[in-house]
Each structure stands twice: as structure tokens, then as C-alpha cells.
Amino acid sequence: MDSAAARDRISRLPDDLLHGILVRLRSTAAAARTSLLSRRWRHVWTQLPEIVFDNPHGPAADTVDAALARIHIHTAANNNNNSAPPALNRLAINFPHLQFAPFRIAPWLAFASRHLAGELSIRLARRRLQMEDEVDLPLMEKATSIHISSGHILLLPPSGSLFAALRTVSIAYARMDGQDMDCFGSSRCPRLQELYLWPVELVAVSDVSIRSESLQTLFYRADNTRPLEVVALKLCLLRAQGLSDSGRERSVPLQG
Template sequence: MAVLVPMDCDGDGGLELSDLPDDMLAYILDHLKDTRAAARTSVLSRRWRNLWARIPRLFFRNQQLHDSSHVSDALAAHTARVAAAVKLLYVISPYSATPDATASWLRVAAPLVSGELRFRNRSLVPVGTLIQELGEEMVEKRGILELPCFPKATVIWLSLGFLGLSLPPSGVFAALRELHLEYVQLHGDFTLDDVMMPFLEELVICRARGFANLTIKLKPLIRMNLREIWGLVRLNAVVPGLKNLWVHLCLYSRNPSSVCIDAEELEELSWLAWYDPGFVKFNEMPYLRMVTAPAVFPYGGELKVELNQNCQKFLELFSRIHSLMLVVAITPVSASSSSGSLHDHKLLLSGCICC
């Protein structure tokens, strides 16, 4: 952002920081991306006392596992000093924050955030470790966090480090347009519907575990991305306005109960997952233009034939489409992995065919 500096401010062409207007000073504090540091400027003078409260984006780093009172106190102080909307609240916990400590600041934040809420738990844990935990039979129980209702938030992005999550029993996320959940532990059934989220347009659930049944009934939903959801056996999606659907490395169990997807307006479908017409049902998709099919394996062990039949059955769904993306997996398959799941193979080559 360019700033025009008067050359005769103090006789020598200089401009002191305190000569800047309040809005400009608040803009500078905002770009510190550290709300505690911005708040400490209050000691400089009376003029600076409330400047930090003009900042529309709040950033906190919570080092304490069991205590997040400084986040709650800062949110309350921000609201008390200036009735400014919180356009972004970003909280990072380097270590595994407890559900109670997290819920305490979320309850304070819920009525204040009118833009984005972002929370990243266990930020110091390497991604490789989190991916390994995704497939472990026994994973450390970190408790369950109940997400309060955010009536004015437009985006909620939660990376929970496998902290448990449940939705509030009541309330409406009236302004929510995007919901992103990753590294999350669910417990059994999980339902998202129009009653709670009437205007949700984008849903991403990535690297999650603990699901059994996932039910999605969202009329305004446009984009849905389900990726690496461990243990999912039943999916029921009624999403009549959906345009883009990605399902990657989910439903790799060969005996899921049922998958039913009602998405009449769908234009792009990417299905890198197990497919069997006996349990996966799609409704008519007359506007479908681009399809990504399950992987093809030209080389490999006994599993190769079954996986290739999986792709063939999927392609038989479509009599005519505009573009087809075929993913070809080329990798040696050892005897020890020949009976493994889709996760044992590395996808190395892709190609596009226009029909």
C-alpha cells in the first residue's frame, strides 16, 4: 500500500510514526499478524490505547495446553474497546490443546467473527506423523470439542490434529459459505444439513477418522471434496445443486453398506475410490462433462485385476462425456503388499482423453 508523506512535516522532510492517522497505524499493526504484540503498543500513549482494537484480523498463538484465557480475554477486550467486526480470527496451538481450553475461546469468538475462523491444533507435529496416525488402529484419545454456532462467520477452517469434534445441538450458521475440516476425529454418525447450514457452498473433509455414516443434505452446496476419510462405510449425499464432487481414497473397504449420491446438476466428478455398482448409486447426471476414474494398474500382483475391474465398472456408468481423466499407477508391487489397499500404490501418471 503506497503512503504519501508530506515533505514539510517537521522541517526536514521527515514524518514521525505518531503523525500518521489512526487508520494507517491500525493498518500497520494489522500486518504484524500477532495480536498480543499489537496490544502491547497500548503502553506507548493514550492515543495508542485503543488502536489495536481497530484491527479487523486477530492472530493468536496459544502455547498452553489447558489454558487459553489470554485468547478469550483479548477477544473480550477487543469488543469492549471498539465495536469492530472481526474479519479473521486465526488461532494456532503448537501442542495438543484440550477440548475445554479450545471451547472456552470459541464460545467468546462465536458471536464476534463475521468473516473467517481458522484454528490449527498441534501445528508443530509433522504432517507425516499426522498421516501415520490417520491409519492407526489405536490413536491417543484427545477428547471431544463441541463447536459452538457461529451465526456470522462465512468461512470455518479447522485443522484439529485429531481432536474429537461434534456439532452444536441447535443454532444456525446463517452466513457460512465454506467449511473445511482436516485431521479430525469423528465418532460414528455425522450429519450436515440445510437446517444448520442453509447457505453452505463448499465442503472439504480431509484426512479424517472415526466416521461410520456421513449424511449430507445441502441444497446450495456447489463443491464437495472428501479425501482420505478413514473407516467411512455409509455415505448419503442429497446435493441437488452440486457442480463439483471429488472423492479420493475413501470407501476403500470392499464391504461398505451403501453409497447414494443425488447430484443432478453435477458437472465434474473425480472418483479415486472403490466402486461397485452393487453398493454405489448415482442418480442421473445429464450435465456431467468431466470424469476422473479410479486408477488403472498396468503392472502389479493379484490385486491388479480386481482394481482394473473396479475402474471398468465405473466407466460403464457413462455413455457419453466430454473429458475423461485416467490415472495410471506404475509401481512395483511386492508380495507383502499384493493384498493391501489402494493406499499401498503410488499414483505416478495421469492423462486426459476428450470424447
């Protein structure tokens, strides 16, 4: 063994320890640069349990797209070889000062629907809404939390779609269809405990009904709501504002 190899004890660590090191960088872009070190490091970063792009001065959308595409390809290859990588428990793409068109966001959501078994966070600068600014939220069967703030018209999955593991939803600065709110009921989100729709706007004045056997916290601020019906026996905190028939804010702590 030559002296250089002897000194490089980090590269000789097992993959799970290397993943722990790279995750602590808190930056997938930085982790990806380790692929230049040697053949040993080429694919290590593609198996991280957390994918994070949250530097406001960091990579553009093309870099995010390239990274997710490489991860998808490597994951598919490992699955074909019966060597599954660790489950992806977090995908965070946070550029709060940058705007992106819907066609840039759609691949990120599609990636999450295929690979995520944990938290999704997409936080972008708000856009001046146009009619074509529609973003489809795909079904994510293993996602436990979804946080989206992007300033788009957000279309929820059709009736019959089941978010079996979802416990927390936070949607801000979006427009939504009032009829889509049934997505947050027990029939489609049976484990949902926290729901934050604050602030959003309904595309038309609509009656909204949320019926949940698991919901404990609801923050609701959606213009064009008339009225809001909440049926949730486990609800501990309700805060509502912006209903069409009353501009007053209501914050109601509930006792069990």
C-alpha cells in the same frame, strides 16, 4: 506542542488508519506490544478486524487467552458506550507443532461464536485421541468459513442450529459422529459451497447423507463411512476416499 509530540505524527492518525498499519504486522502478539507506547495506543490493537496467532515459536496458550479476554472486555465496554469496534473478520490461531487439550481450545471457539463475522482458522498438532478429548463447536451465526485441524473429537452443534453465513468448512485430523453430518445440509448451512472433510474418522461405522442445495465442492475422506449419499444439484467436484466398503479413492469432476 513539544518536539516529541510534533514528531509522533503516526499516533495522531485516526483509528482506522492505525488498524490498517497494525493488521499488516500479521501478528496480534506484535500489535499488542504497541500498547506500551503511550495511552493513545493502549487499546488500539484490541479493535483490529483480524486477530492472528500463527508463529510456531510464538506465544503459548496463556498469551492467546489473555489477548482474547482483553479484546472481549474492551469490545463489551465499547458496545455499552454505543461505540462498536470494527467487526472481527478473521481469527487465526495456528500452532501446527503444538498440542492443546480441549479445555484450552474451548474459550477460543466461544470467543469466535461471540465476535466473529468472517473466517475462523484453528490449526494445531494432532494428539493421540483419548475418550475425554471432545471439543464442542459452538454455533457461529456470522462465520463465513471455518477451518479446524486439531486432532480432537469434534462435536457439532445440535439439530436446529443454523450457520446462516457459512460458505466454506474444512475439518482435518478429527473424529466425528456420522449423525452430525446433517449439519452440512441446506437446513442448517443454507449457503455452504465448499466442504472439506479430509481426513477425518467417524467414531463408529455409519451411513452418511449430505443433502445440499448450495454445495459445489466436496472432498470427503472419512473412515468408517458406509455408505455415503450425496444429494447436491450444484455439485461441480466430488472427491471421496476411505469408505468402509471400498478403500479406493474416487475423484469425480461433474458437469452442470
